[in-house]
Amino acid sequence: MSAPVRVRFAPSPTGYLHIGGARTALLNWLWARHTGGTFVLRIEDTDRERSTDEAVRAILDGMRWLGLDWDEGPDIGGRYGPYFQMLRLDIYRAYAEQLVKAGKAYACYCTKEDLDAQREVARAEKRQFLYPGTCRDLPYDPSRRHVIRFRLPKLLEVTFTDLVKGPITRPGSTLQDEVIVRADGVPLYNFGAVVDDVTMEINLVSRGDDHVNNTAIQVLLYEALGYPVPAFAHLPMILGADKTRLSKRHGATSVTAYRDMGFLPEAVVNYLVRLGWSHGDQEIFTMGEMVKHFGYDHVGATAGVFNPDKMVWVNQTWIKSLTPAELARRAVPYYQAAGLAVEGDARLPDVAKAFQERAKTLVDLVAQSRYLFAPVEMDPKAREKFLVPDAAPVLQGIRDGLAASATVDAAGLEKLFHDVAAGRSLGLGKVAQPVRVALTGGTASPGIYDVVLLLGREESLRRLDAALALAAS
RNA sequence: GGCCCCUUCGUCUAGCGGUUAGGACGUCGGCCUCUCACGUCGAAAACAUGGGUUCAAGUCCCGUAGGGGUCACCA
Structure with missing residues (x-):
């Protein structure tokens, strides 16, 4: 029996929840739910320049909207907390000291400017720049401003197995004494990620494959710290239509933007x-089906x-699958955003x-x-084509028939429309289209009987009268 | 440029040595029809390339090309 799965999603709060980050979170969540394991949410906010509380909120909101709940993390805590890296500084300090004491890390006094200059020279000479180990054997002097660097062990190569890409090997000659702690501690x-994954007992690290190149040094860090190396699963990037990494240039990339565009979370x-x-x-999956079937063996490379x-098609498919009542419930905020007061309107499910x-x-x-909730906005082209003098008798016929009927129902409307059409030897389209334009202001709508029913007799009569006036002029 | 990863229709993918290379989105056509949709039927459309291995390769190996990623006191 292997240990229960513990996976995590560890975004840095520097912006909104990106569509790519959402997918990473989703797959981790699915694996946790599939295996009955634990899904941890950890905020990697050590980049103080760019991290914001607002971004943290945006990410949590995005996760919640998608339905990705976490078992440990912000708001709810957990026994491996805290779950914000800036609240875990003591932990990193302790592990860093441990490494320094063991000679596996050391203080480096080189300045950023100096290193940048060296990099510059290397680039000019078309040479690969790796930190030369200038401070490797200097005595420790805490009074001097310094960073902590990992002392790279002597090795030929580092190999780890990736659940989606298979074995990955990186030559040791391309690695360097990486800085692991900044001058400010x-x-x-x-x-930070390694220490957290160790202390939070994460046993599968599943993240975007822009991190594959970090993995070798992290493997070495696990070993230096004396902990087992977790399994890795690097998920391929999401690209834009031009095959470059998906970014703002390609359109909306934040989860909330898709919410605002009217996508259902199920569809996203x-x-x-x-x-x-x-x-x-299979193309369409409920959350339950995803949880049931998900596995890394079928994650593509x-x-x-x-x-x-x-995505629009998936969304449309999901919209069709909801019950009318549920769809209506979900649409309310969008009506409100459009300035239409619909709360309490009993027609909503039918709409x-x-x-x-x-x-x-x-x-x-x-x-x-x-147009069911606001006055008709007449489309000039539709009016020009259908609200013509020839259509007046037809509109009049429908109008009078409607006015004469005590009750309105689909069967009665069908008879009325057919009678008016037959009375003038016209196809149904010749009747329905002018009426449609009269009632909706345009040429496309649900079945015309439904429109009349939704509008109600009085409002339909009003709109027919208005259209009659337009047709006559 | 060094290193790492990737390569089936335009796109997402199925395929796990023997298939007429399947499905989905999109596209194009037919049907349905009061419009728009939905639905439905059908069509065009792919194994990057060169070598191997094998009786047999989209499936395994190597090279080439192309694409992506990464080379910070960012994550």
């Missing part, structure tokens, strides 16, 4: 999991291009039902159904 990424998660992972031919069209096969996003749903 704050650890650098490679050290569904799309992201399929970008790099597969389960046969290739970087994937983010395809907005497919959702009428539009759920047409809406690509919740924003789209609101836009398409706007």
